[in-house]
Amino acid sequence: MRSLFFSILFFFVSSSLWAQYTIRGKVADAETGDPIAFANVILKGTTTGITTDFEGNYVISTRALSDSLVVSYLGYITQSKALSDQLEQIINFQLRPSDFELEAFVFEAGENPAFEIIRRASERRKDFDKRSLSAYETKNYTKIEIDIDNLSEDFRKRKSVQKVTHVLDSIQELTNDEGEKILPVFFSETVSKFYYRNNPELRKEVIEKSKVTGVGITDGSTTSQITGSVFQEYNFYKNWLSILNKDFISPISDGWKSFYDYDLLDSVLVGQDTCYKLQVYPRREQDLAFTGTIWIKKEDYSLKQVDLTIPKAANLNFVDRIKIQQELGPSSAGPLIPSKTRVLIKIAQVTDDTAGLLAKFYTSTDSVIVNQPKETKFFNQAVELKPDFGMAEESFWEANRPDPLSSEELAVLQMVDTLKKIPIIRFYSEGLKFFATGYKPIGKIDIGPWPGFFNYNDIENVRLGMGLRTNYKFSKKWELKGYLAYGFGDMKWKYAASATRILDRSRWTTAQVYSNKEIDQVGLEIANLQSNSVFLAASRFGTLRSPYFSTNHGLNVQREFFKGFLVKAGVNVGQFDPLYDFYYLEKDTREYRSNFETTEIRAGIRYGRDEIIIINDNERSSLGSLKWPIFEVNYARGMRWLGGDLEYQKLSLYVYQRINMGLLGVGRYELDAGKIFGEVPYPILKNHLGNETLFYTTAAFNTMNFTEFTSDQYFSIRYRQSFEGFMLNSIPLIKRLKWRFVGNANVLWGSVKDYNIENVPDVDPEGNPLKTFGRLDFGNPYLELGYGVENIFKFFRVDFFHRMTYLDNPGAKPFHVKISAQFIL
Missing domain, CATH: 2.40.160 (Porin)
Known part of the structure; x- marks a missing residue:
C-alpha cells in the first residue's frame, strides 16, 4: 500500500512538473482584418516564441508560462495580452499600424554584413527566376475583396449614406472591437490554370470556375476575366515590379545598392530551411522602393519569403499603403514559384469628407508542372473562360479553397448581397456605370451614349440625339446599334x-x-x-x-x-x-x-x-x-x-x-x-x-x-x-x-x-x-x-x-x- 501511495503521488507531481501548455491564436491587422504573416510572438521575459504563418496563425508549446504574450512586427504597434494558468488557451491579436519612419544607420569600419548576402542573392537571380524555365503551368486559387473604408462621420452623415449605414451596423463587424468599420462592395473567388511559355514569351489563363458578387456587377463573364491570377503576378526576381502601373525596384535587383540600405537581423529557421532575416529600407523615402523584411536561404541564397510595404512617403498619390507578402517554393527544375501571395492596397481619402478604398488580393498556387511547353496557337487568347465557368456548387469551392472562408469573409458576402438590394445603392452604382460607359442597360438594350444627347455648335445650334444598342442578353452572336440626331x-x-x-x-x-x-x-x-x-x-x-x-x-x-x-x-x-x-x-x-x-x-x-x-x-x-x-x-x-x-x-x-x-x-x-x-x-x-x-x-x-x-x-x-x-x-x-x-x-x-x-x-x-x-x-x-x-x-x-x-x-x-x-x- 505504501508503494502504491508513493506511485500515485509521484504521478501527480511529475504531471505538474512536465505539463505542456499550448497557446494558439491569430494575428491580424486591426484596420483591415487581414492576417499578419511572419509576426513575432514571444512569451514575455523569455526566449520562447515563434513567428506566425502566412495566414497569421501561431501555436506555442511550452512547459513554463510567463505572465503575458507579446506580439511585435515592423510597422505595427507592439501589443501584449495577459496569460491565464490553463493548459490550452486561444489568444488573438489585432495590431494597429504605426507611423513608420526610416532611421539613419551608422556602420563601423568594414562592409555592412547584409551587403554580401544581398550581393550573392542578386548574382543568383537567373538561377531562381521562374522566367528561366522553358514553360510552367500552375493551378491557382485567387480571392479578391474590395471595401470602402475610412468611413468618417461626415461621410456617414450624408443622407444617401445613412440609408445603408444602419444595414452596416446590423451586420457583424469585419474586425473585432479593436478594428475599423469597412463597407464591402466586391468579393470574388476564381480557380484557374495559368500557363507560361518562354521563347517566345507567352501567357494564358484559363478560368475554370469563378464566383463574383459585387455592387453594380450585372454580368460575371467580363469581370471574371480580370479576377484571375494573370493580373496578380509579383516576381521579385525581376529588376522592376509593376504595381498600379508604377515601377518599383526589387530589393535584390541589379542596382540594389543605389536604392536600398539593409540590416541583418537574425538567422532563423523557416520551415526546414535556415534563413537570413534582413530588414530593407529605401535610401530615399520618396523613391518607388520597398521597406520591410525578406528571408534568404543560407544554403543557396534564394528568396524564401518576403513581407514588404511601400512607405507612405513614396511619390504616389492617394495610396495610403501597399503591402505584399509572398512565400516561394522551388519547382522540380529549381527556379522558384510563389506558393502564396497576399497583396493589400489601401487608397486614401481624396478629401476629408469622402471615403477611402481597400483592395485585398490573395493567390494560392499548387500542381506545378514545368518545362512542358504548349503549342504557340494554344496562347491565342490571353484569358479564356470555360463554358461552365460560373456554375459550381458550394462543395466545389470547399474542395478547392486552400482554407475555409473566415467569419469576416462570410460577413463580407452577406453585406455585399444586402447592399445590392438597396435601391439607393443600385441607383448610384448604375449611375456610375452609365457615366463611365456612356450607356444605360435596360433589359436587352442599352441607351446612349449620353455625351451625344445634347450638343451645341455654330452649324446645328442645338443638337439632340439618342442611340440604342443590343447587349449580351439580346444575343452573344449579334450586336445591333442605332443613333439618331x-x-x-x-x-x-x-x-x-x-x-x-x-x-x-x-x-x-x-x-x-x-x-x-x-x-x-x-x-x-x-x-x-x-x-x-x-x-x-x-x-x-x-x-x-x-x-x-x-x-x-x-x-x-x-x-x-x-x-x-x-x-x-x-x-x-x-x-x-x-x-x-x-x-x-x-x-x-x-x-x-x-x-x-x-x-x-x-x-x-x-x-x-x-x-x-x-x-x-x-x-x-x-x-x-x-x-x-x-x-x-x-x-x-x-x-x-x-x-x-x-x-x-x-x-x-x-x-x-x-x-x-x-x-x-x-x-x-x-x-x-x-x-x-x-x-x-x-x-x-x-x-x-x-x-x-x-x-x-x-x-x-x-x-x-x-x-x-x-x-x-x-x-x-x-x-x-x-x-x-x-x-x-x-x-x-x-x-x-x-x-x-x-x-x-x-x-x-x-x-x-x-x-x-x-x-x-x-x-x-x-x-x-x-x-x-x-x-x-x-x-x-x-x-x-x-x-x-x-x-x-x-x-x-x-x-x-x-x-x-x-x-x-x-x-x-x-x-x-x-x-x-x-x-x-
Whole structure:
C-alpha cells in the first residue's frame, strides 16, 4: 500500500512538473482584418516564441508560462495580452499600424554584413527566376475583396449614406472591437490554370470556375476575366515590379545598392530551411522602393519569403499603403514559384469628407508542372473562360479553397448581397456605370451614349440625339446599334446604324454592315473616334472647323489568326458634301467641283505580341501591351466604281509602345507614317491635328494651329516621358510636394506633290479668295519641344512648349503654355 501511495503521488507531481501548455491564436491587422504573416510572438521575459504563418496563425508549446504574450512586427504597434494558468488557451491579436519612419544607420569600419548576402542573392537571380524555365503551368486559387473604408462621420452623415449605414451596423463587424468599420462592395473567388511559355514569351489563363458578387456587377463573364491570377503576378526576381502601373525596384535587383540600405537581423529557421532575416529600407523615402523584411536561404541564397510595404512617403498619390507578402517554393527544375501571395492596397481619402478604398488580393498556387511547353496557337487568347465557368456548387469551392472562408469573409458576402438590394445603392452604382460607359442597360438594350444627347455648335445650334444598342442578353452572336440626331439650326437629321455578327469568339471573327450620315470636320477623322464617345461629343461643341456632311455605307470583316495578329478588310462607299467654301479642280476636265464620292476597298493588320485582350460582352477590349510595341498597317484603294469619283491609294503605318525605364520613369512613343498615291482633293490627304486651345492633349501637336499643315506623304515621331520622381525627389522642399517632371518631343516630316497643290484653286468661280492648306518641306521638319511638371496639388499639370520651326507661318507662336487635369497615382 505504501508503494502504491508513493506511485500515485509521484504521478501527480511529475504531471505538474512536465505539463505542456499550448497557446494558439491569430494575428491580424486591426484596420483591415487581414492576417499578419511572419509576426513575432514571444512569451514575455523569455526566449520562447515563434513567428506566425502566412495566414497569421501561431501555436506555442511550452512547459513554463510567463505572465503575458507579446506580439511585435515592423510597422505595427507592439501589443501584449495577459496569460491565464490553463493548459490550452486561444489568444488573438489585432495590431494597429504605426507611423513608420526610416532611421539613419551608422556602420563601423568594414562592409555592412547584409551587403554580401544581398550581393550573392542578386548574382543568383537567373538561377531562381521562374522566367528561366522553358514553360510552367500552375493551378491557382485567387480571392479578391474590395471595401470602402475610412468611413468618417461626415461621410456617414450624408443622407444617401445613412440609408445603408444602419444595414452596416446590423451586420457583424469585419474586425473585432479593436478594428475599423469597412463597407464591402466586391468579393470574388476564381480557380484557374495559368500557363507560361518562354521563347517566345507567352501567357494564358484559363478560368475554370469563378464566383463574383459585387455592387453594380450585372454580368460575371467580363469581370471574371480580370479576377484571375494573370493580373496578380509579383516576381521579385525581376529588376522592376509593376504595381498600379508604377515601377518599383526589387530589393535584390541589379542596382540594389543605389536604392536600398539593409540590416541583418537574425538567422532563423523557416520551415526546414535556415534563413537570413534582413530588414530593407529605401535610401530615399520618396523613391518607388520597398521597406520591410525578406528571408534568404543560407544554403543557396534564394528568396524564401518576403513581407514588404511601400512607405507612405513614396511619390504616389492617394495610396495610403501597399503591402505584399509572398512565400516561394522551388519547382522540380529549381527556379522558384510563389506558393502564396497576399497583396493589400489601401487608397486614401481624396478629401476629408469622402471615403477611402481597400483592395485585398490573395493567390494560392499548387500542381506545378514545368518545362512542358504548349503549342504557340494554344496562347491565342490571353484569358479564356470555360463554358461552365460560373456554375459550381458550394462543395466545389470547399474542395478547392486552400482554407475555409473566415467569419469576416462570410460577413463580407452577406453585406455585399444586402447592399445590392438597396435601391439607393443600385441607383448610384448604375449611375456610375452609365457615366463611365456612356450607356444605360435596360433589359436587352442599352441607351446612349449620353455625351451625344445634347450638343451645341455654330452649324446645328442645338443638337439632340439618342442611340440604342443590343447587349449580351439580346444575343452573344449579334450586336445591333442605332443613333439618331437632329440639329435645330440646319434642320437636318443625322444617323448611324450597324449590325455586327460575331462568328467566332476564340479567334475573334466578326462581320459588320453599317450606314451613317454625320457632320465631320477635316482633320479630326471622326470615324476613328467612335470608341471615345466623350471626345467625339466634345468635337461637336463650339465652332466647327472645315465642317462637311459625311455619308458612308460599308462592310467590315476581321479575324484574329493567332495571338495578337488581327486581319481586317472592308469596302466603303462615301460622299463628301462641304459646309464651308471648298472647291477643287476635277482631274480630267479641270472643272470646279465642291463635293465628291469615293468607293474604297480597305485592308489592314494589327499585331501586338503580348497585348492583353479581354472579351467585354460583345466587344474586344485591350488592356495594353506588357513590353512589346503594337503595330498597325492599313491600306485603302479608291476606285471609280459604284459611283466613285477618285482613283487613289493610301498606305499607313502606326506603332505605339510604352517603355518602362526604371529609374527614369516611363516613356511612350507613337510612330505614324503614310503615303497617298494619286491626285485627290486635300480632305483625302493627311490633315495633321493641331491644338489652339489652352489644354494639353496627347492627340495633337500642341503648338500647331488647326488645319495648319496637310501632307500626302508624312512621317512623325511623338515621344513623351514621365520621369516619376527622378531628379525632383532629390531636391529639398520640392520632394515633399511630390511634383514629377515630364518631357515631350514631337517631330513631323511631310510634303505634298505638285499635282495635289495645283488641284486646289486660290479663288472660287466668282473670283472670291478660298482657304487652301499649309504644307511642309520634307527636308525641314516641324519640331516642338516641351517640358513641364505634373502632380501639382495631385491633380494638375502644366506644360511649356517651344515651337522650333515654321515660326513665320501666319498665327504661329514660339511659346505655348498648356494646362490639364489628371487623376494619377
